Amino acid sequence: MNKRTLLATCSLLLAQTGQAVEFEASGYVGFEWREYLEEGQFDTDSVTQADRQYGVVAEPEFVWSLAEGEHTIVFKPFGRVDSADPERTHGDIRELSWLTYGDDWELTAGISKVYWGVTESQHLVDVVNQTDFVESPDGEDKLGQPMVKLSLIRDWGTVDGFVLPGFRERTFSGEDGRFRPALVIDTDNAQYEAGEEESHVDYALRWSHTLEDYDVGLSWFNGTSRDPLLTFDPSEPTILSPYYAQINQFGADIQATIDSWLWKFEAIYRSYNESLIEEFDQLGQPIEDYSAATGGFEYTYYSPFDTNWDIGVLTEYQYDSREDKRLVIGQNDVFMGSRIEFNDAASSALLVGFTQDLDSSGTQSVIMELSTRLGDSVKFNVDMFLPMSEDETNISSQFKRDDYVQLGFNYYY
Numbered sequence: 001m002n003k004r005t006l007l008a009t010c011s012l013l014l015a016q017t018g019q020a021v022e023f024e025a026s027g028y029v030g031f032e033w034r035e036y037l038e039e040g041q042f043d044t045d046s047v048t049q050a051d052r053q054y055g056v057v058a059e060p061e062f063v064w065s066l067a068e069g070e071h072t073i074v075f076k077p078f079g080r081v082d083s084a085d086p087e088r089t090h091g092d093i094r095e096l097s098w099l100t101y102g103d104d105w106e107l108t109a110g111i112s113k114v115y116w117g118v119t120e121s122q123h124l125v126d127v128v129n130q131t132d133f134v135e136s137p138d139g140e141d142k143l144g145q146p147m148v149k150l151s152l153i154r155d156w157g158t159v160d161g162f163v164l165p166g167f168r169e170r171t172f173s174g175e176d177g178r179f180r181p182a183l184v185i186d187t188d189n190a191q192y193e194a195g196e197e198e199s200h201v202d203y204a205l206r207w208s209h210t211l212e213d214y215d216v217g218l219s220w221f222n223g224t225s226r227d228p229l230l231t232f233d234p235s236e237p238t239i240l241s242p243y244y245a246q247i248n249q250f251g252a253d254i255q256a257t258i259d260s261w262l263w264k265f266e267a268i269y270r271s272y273n274e275s276l277i278e279e280f281d282q283l284g285q286p287i288e289d290y291s292a293a294t295g296g297f298e299y300t301y302y303s304p305f306d307t308n309w310d311i312g313v314l315t316e317y318q319y320d321s322r323e324d325k326r327l328v329i330g331q332n333d334v335f336m337g338s339r340i341e342f343n344d345a346a347s348s349a350l351l352v353g354f355t356q357d358l359d360s361s362g363t364q365s366v367i368m369e370l371s372t373r374l375g376d377s378v379k380f381n382v383d384m385f386l387p388m389s390e391d392e393t394n395i396s397s398q399f400k401r402d403d404y405v406q407l408g409f410n411y412y413y
Contacts, residue, residue, distance in 0.1 A: 020066070027060035027076075028379075030410035037386075038401040042182055047175050050084035057081075057410075059094065072099040074112075076144075080135070085177030087187070088134040094144045106151040111144040114160075116206065116219060118255040118264045119294045121316045121335035121355065125251035125266050127221045128204055130168040137179045137385065137399070138367070143168045157209030164202035167224045170242065178402045183240045185230065190242045192224065193276055200224050200246075213258050219251040225270075231285060245272055245287075260302070264316070265295040292320040296335070312339040314353070325359060325394045332358045337367075348372040362390030363397070374409075381408040 033054045040049025057080045064073040076095040082088035097110030117123040128145055135141035146166035152159045169190050173180040194200040202223020209216055228242035249270045256263040271289040280287045296316030304311055314337045318330035325331060337353030350370050357363035368384040383406040389397040 022065040024063045024065075025060065026063075026413060027058070028410045028412045029056070029058040030408055031056055032406060032408040034404050034406040036178060036401075037403045037405070040178065041398075041401040042180070049176055049178060053082055053084045053088070053178075055080055055082040055089070061095075070100055073097070074099070085134070085174045087172065087174035087177060090134065090171065092132065092143050094142075096144070104153045106153070108147070108149040108151075111146050112149070113142055113144060114147075114149070114162075115142075116217060116251070116253065117266055118215070118253050119266050119296065119316055120264070120298070120314055120337070121296075121353070122294055122318060122330055123266070124268045124292050124294055125217070125219055125253050127219075127226060127249055127251070128162065128164065130170055130226050132171050133179070134171040134173055134177070137402075143171070157207050160204075160206045160208070162202075162204040162206075164204065164223060165199075167198040167200060167202070167244070169198070169244070170226065170228055172242075178404070179399055181230075181240065181398045183232065183238055185240045185242065187242065189239075190228070190244065191231070192244045193246045193273070194224060194244075198224075213256050215255045215257075217251075217253040219249075219253075221247070221249040221251075223247070229280070229285070229287060231283070245276055247272060260300050262298040262300075264297065265293070267291065267293040267295075288322065290321045292318075292330070294318045294330070298339070308343040310341040310343060312341075313337075314339065325357070325391070327395060329395055334358060346373040357389075357391075357394065357396070360389065360391040360394050362388070363394050364388050365396070377412050379408075379410045379412060381410070382406070383408070 033052070035052045036050070039051065043049055059076065059078045062075045074095050074097050076093070077091065078094045079091040080089060093111050095112050097108050097112040099106070099108045101107065114128050115126060116128070117126045123139070129142035130145065131139045132141040132143050133139070145164060145168060148163045150161045169187060172185040172187055175184050192198070200223060202221070204219065204221045206217060206219040223246065225245050225247045228244050230240045231243045232240055247270050249268055251266070251268045253266045269291045272287060277287055294316055296314065298312050298314045300310055300312040302310050314335070316335045318333040318335065320328050320331035322328045323331060333355055335353060335355045337351065340350040342348040348371065351368070353367045355365045365388060366384070366386040368382070370382040372380055374380050384404070386403040387396055387399045389400045391397060
């Protein structure tokens with residue numbers, strides 16, 4: 001379903017209904033300043049990686065509700081203008097969807113976003129939406145995904161079925177941007193295993209249920225991988241091309257809420273077509289079926305030392321059966337952090353975290369995310385990311401000079 005078809009369907013639905021339509025507009029517009037603490041490690045005579053980036057960002061949201069809420073139309077565009085990296089100046093439709101429901105079912109059609117997963121440090125099972133990598137290196141930001149989603153709600157759990165008739169390529173930083181590898185990624189030369197390329201139809205299924213203290217999810221995805229393999233052409237030795245393979249992925253996520261403890265676990269098994277494995281092996285770029293898991297806990301201290309604060313302590317372990325640290329982040333790593341909710345009038349919150357690669361003592365990263373409100377409508381954010389690596393064979397070493405501090409002001413309406 002393309003954007004014009006969806007807009008026409010939404011207009012027809014609005015025009016033909018005799019019910020009153022409720023309309024609501026909200027969203028935010030903001031300004032961000034990102035300062036890098038070191039010079040780019042891939043500067044050349046012709047390329048100068050940015051020492052700072054600033055720009056404006058906006059994400060309005062328009063919601064139409066009709067037939068007393070039985071039909072909802074949501075339109076959420078997104079846009080950013082960046083001062084340094086043309087690839088980071090981009091726009092997207094995060095959502096343009098129609099939602100309706102019955103007593104035990106729910107249907108969504110259009111462009112939308114879904115989130116699967118429970119862990120803090122990485123989201124293995126979250127496979128439906130493509131990562132908007134130029135927004136943030138943590139992978140939290142996602143592009144809108146064309147989909148038809150049918151949810152069946154039963155006493156024994158909820159089953160979500162997805163038909164995904166369109167693929168979104170991952171965004172990557174440009175030549176002058178940060179968080180790029182030594183070789184430039186040519187996003188204009190993406191390659192696909194599927195003959196239909198970005199028109200390939202993918203499928204996904206997820207069952208979720210709450211069993212006393214446990215929230216459980218089991219998922220399956222079949223289609224174009226959101227994580228591209230990066231290939232190189234010997235005739236163009238300075239350029240990498242994204243290659244989007246066909247995959248089968250099975251996933252499980254579990255969260256247990258027991259008193260002040262949150263126990264979290266995610267695991268996946270991903271497989272490729274045997275013919276593709278053989279092809280990449282002949283090219284000298286071997287790939288393999290693999291499993292990965294992340295698990296740990298978060299313990300919350302409520303109102304310690306007679307304060308209004310809630311302080312959470314987090315620990316998670318990351319495992320990946322692919323042992324090549326040149327290709328994989330999180331194959332044998334531990335994450336430790338703390339989350340503080342200040343419970344003040346400004347809804348202030350702080351998250352700090354530290355990740356250590358257990359195979360490379362000199363490879364670690366530090367994150368900090370601080371947010372608070374300034375008045376009723378302005379949110380102020382301070383974000384810090386410090387990647388460090390002394391091991392040149394570790395993939396993280398390509399970002400070791402990309403540490404930054406970012407200030408953001410967002411006006412919400």
